Amino acid sequence: MLATASEQGPLGPRAAQRGRPRDASRDEALRQAALEVMAEVGYRALTMDAVATRARAGKATIYRRWESKLDLVIDTTNHLASQRLPEPDTGSLAGDLTEFLTGFARFLTGPVGKAAQALVGELPHEPELAEAFRGTFLAQQDAVLERILDRGRRRGEVRPDAPVRMVVEVAGGALVRRLMLTGQPLDELFVDNLVRGVLLPLLS
Amino acid sequence: MLATASEQGPLGPRAAQRGRPRDASRDEALRQAALEVMAEVGYRALTMDAVATRARAGKATIYRRWESKLDLVIDTTNHLASQRLPEPDTGSLAGDLTEFLTGFARFLTGPVGKAAQALVGELPHEPELAEAFRGTFLAQQDAVLERILDRGRRRGEVRPDAPVRMVVEVAGGALVRRLMLTGQPLDELFVDNLVRGVLLPLLS
Amino acid sequence: MLATASEQGPLGPRAAQRGRPRDASRDEALRQAALEVMAEVGYRALTMDAVATRARAGKATIYRRWESKLDLVIDTTNHLASQRLPEPDTGSLAGDLTEFLTGFARFLTGPVGKAAQALVGELPHEPELAEAFRGTFLAQQDAVLERILDRGRRRGEVRPDAPVRMVVEVAGGALVRRLMLTGQPLDELFVDNLVRGVLLPLLS
Amino acid sequence: MLATASEQGPLGPRAAQRGRPRDASRDEALRQAALEVMAEVGYRALTMDAVATRARAGKATIYRRWESKLDLVIDTTNHLASQRLPEPDTGSLAGDLTEFLTGFARFLTGPVGKAAQALVGELPHEPELAEAFRGTFLAQQDAVLERILDRGRRRGEVRPDAPVRMVVEVAGGALVRRLMLTGQPLDELFVDNLVRGVLLPLLS
DNA sequence: ACATAACCGAGACGGTACGTCGCGTCTTCTA
DNA sequence: TAGAAGACGCGACGTACCGTCTCGGTTATGT
Secondary structure, eight states: OOOOTTOOOSOSSOOOOOSOOOOHHHHHHHHHHHHHHHHHHHHHHOOHHHHHHHTTOOHHHHHTTOSSHHHHHHHHHHHHHTSOOOOOOOSSHHHHHHHHHHHHHHHHHSHHHHHHHHHHTTGGGOHHHHHHHIIIIIHHHHHHHHHHHHHHHHTTOSOTTOOHHHHHHHHHHHHHIIIIIIOOOOOHHHHHHHIIIIIHHHHO | OOOOTTOOOSOSSOOOOOSOOOOHHHHHHHHHHHHHHHHHHTTTTOOHHHHHHHTTOOHHHHHHHOSSHHHHHHHHHHHHHTSOOOOOOOSSHHHHHHHHHHHHHHHHHSHHHHHHHHHHTTGGGOHHHHHHHIIIIIHHHHHHHHHHHHHHHHTTOSOTTOOHHHHHHHHHHHHHIIIIIIOOOOOHHHHHHHIIIIIHHHHO | OOOOTTOOOSOSSOOOOOSOOOOHHHHHHHHHHHHHHHHHHTTTTOOHHHHHHHTTOOHHHHHHHOSSHHHHHHHHHHHHHTSOOOOOOOSSHHHHHHHHHHHHHHHHHSHHHHHHHHHHTTGGGOHHHHHHHIIIIIHHHHHHHHHHHHHHHHTTOSOTTOOHHHHHHHHHHHHHIIIIIIOOOOOHHHHHHHIIIIIHHHHO | OOOOTTOOOSOSSOOOOOSOOOOHHHHHHHHHHHHHHHHHHTTTTOOHHHHHHHTTOOHHHHHHHOSSHHHHHHHHHHHHHTSOOOOOOOSSHHHHHHHHHHHHHHHHHSHHHHHHHHHHTTGGGOHHHHHHHIIIIIHHHHHHHHHHHHHHHHTTOSOTTOOHHHHHHHHHHHHHIIIIIIOOOOOHHHHHHHIIIIIHHHHO
16 A cells, blocks of 8 residues: 555544654655655656755655655645645636636646656556546546536536547646647647637537 | 767768777667567666666667667657658548547557657656657657648538647547556547547537 | 774764764674685675675675775775784794794785785885785784894894894795795795794894 | 797798788787886776777787787786896806896886786786796796806805705895885895895805 | 653665776778 | 777676665653
8 A cells, every 4th residue: 555644544533642743744844845856856866865855854754654755756746636626617618617727727837747747657657656646636637627517518508419528538638738748838828729629619 | 969879960971980880780679678678667667787688788888879778768769759650541531530540549559658658757857858759759640630631621621710730739638648647548449439529520 | 095994083072973873793794705705716806796795785885984995905904914913922032933933924824815915916006005004014023023033132142233124024025925926835844944044044 | 828929839931821910010019008007007907998099009909919918917027027137147156146136126126026016916816827927037036046056156155055945035035025015125225235134144 | 750652863774776997809991 | 811990798896876774862642
């Protein structure tokens, strides 16, 4: 199992514990350091020593919380990704799509996007990373989009036979391709073109 | 500059060459070994010793040709990617799109796709890699797609105001997302859904 | 300065030491391994990997203590050479000389002698090695011999005008020549011939 | 067998040979380069590339003549050592000894002495080197000394029961010890002390 | 209050891969 | 065929990072 700093099960009043408790503030300092280092040099060149030094911590303090470099990076990323994506409800399909994708694009443009990209190469060889990655990065985004489309259908803005699942894939794919491959800007103009030129025509 | 085994510049009458020339057959053996190792264990776990051993070569022979592990992998990938993508001309837009995307999906499913994924994480920190990657992986695919759409327009199968550039992005994005992120199959059913559900409706 | 594992200077109240301290037992294990390897294959063919493997240590653990292969070998040798030579006091010049030289010959016949020989070729290019070598291998031997001759003079067994310094040189030279150059045995017969045929006649 | 460039047997007019004959001048150029490099950096740091470069030769040209680095060094040294030692015949024992040892000391002080020292460490692990070394460096010196002592005996300057063999060892040992170990000067004063203080008293 | 036990920073440890360099061989061009 | 040049397979070099461990020292808790 991948250990994460936050896992501790649904227990009630924490069982009596002896000895000095973990300093919870180190968790965040370490994640912050890991994020910074990864954003600066990428996953490959990230070293545990660098993270420890930047957080003014010892390596043991890291390994007490995470099992490996990969585990640290996964948890750091998940932590950021798990910030709930804002789910707009403007009353119109076009509004919801534009607002959501704009926010998501902004989110991807930040450190989380960089971290995500750094991890892509590891996915095929790290099943647990892949699962975590998909569970947060992808599933959440898909879920929000699907709810937006669902509301659109109930409002009659989406044809009953529209290829909803495919539209979700296509929207995410377009963003990811720009983010990770072409490096073209993920700006409002792009989102507008995507929504008005591709998504809405497919749905209505 | 990223050194590649094939670089040799616009040579004039070719200066008299001194010493034993590079054994060109080692180039291919090393690239082949690199591709195999990378497909087996991924970019991160690929070691130069492993490549050298598999190719029955010394490490110096590798470093004489490529500056680093990354450089080797880039060149290996480019070498494969530069195999011209077959450009179908079936006479119909739907046929061309389906045939091309099916072939491209098959191409991505093989070792080249694995190698490409392994490199994505390095793109932001390796400008030359990014340039090479985009110049082969992306530009070629886009060019073929655009020619297909162009022929379609001349045949009247594509509306004059269709969002051609966006369609190209969307098609590539959908494939890449499945390939690298979700891990869902890149099969004929998917290509068919993409072409019939997304691309053709946007174009005609 | 040539780093040696034992250097630590005239420490005062000893500053609070941070981090895990060096494991002193590794020092000895590494020196022992180095001595064994050098005795087996000689200085030239001694590899750090071989020493590390034999001592079940990592190479870094060696390089943390010694700067180079040469430094390791020097320190190993000095460590052995600094075992005080037994200083006999039999009451007679002939007895003292015979006993001392026999012991010294036995000492040189062992691994220390092999190591010493391995280092001779480096002396002209390694001033610090030369200094250390002379300070232990040569100075000590000379000092003991001189004390023996001194006692002999006080007992009247040594002529006042005997070429004491030259005798010391000659005794050492004869041993070294056999040890390192001719390979002839350094046995008791030889010592006896040396003492009775050369040293005593020169002194009395 | 150790190949040497000069071995070719006592044949008459060289057998008819096909192709370009060896350039004999390269032999000496290579030996000279080897000697220079060895005198500068020692045996250990001598590289074949360095010798080849200094002699403006290719490595193959070296290996066509000598089997290995060691072989080259041995032959280079032997070549120098085989310059016949001048064998004085002054008419007196003291004169012969002084003259011979002075010349030998001067000989050892030059590059040959440096090369000899560089080889000492290899003797125990290179039997052929040891044999060659002893056959030239030691045997020749001993032979001359013994002939000098022989003439002295016939003239009545040497006691019949003098420890001749031991005197030879002692004389050589004293020189070698200064040369290789202590680094003290091998000058005329030293030779004089040795002859007058040690050798003559033992012999007459 | 004081022992206990887990915490903390620091850094040594065994291991593995790195990229370089030297050895001795092999392969080209030129004379 | 020799010679200069230099690529080749091999293997040791000394460095860096991984994940573990062991120090001295700190900080809550439970007696």
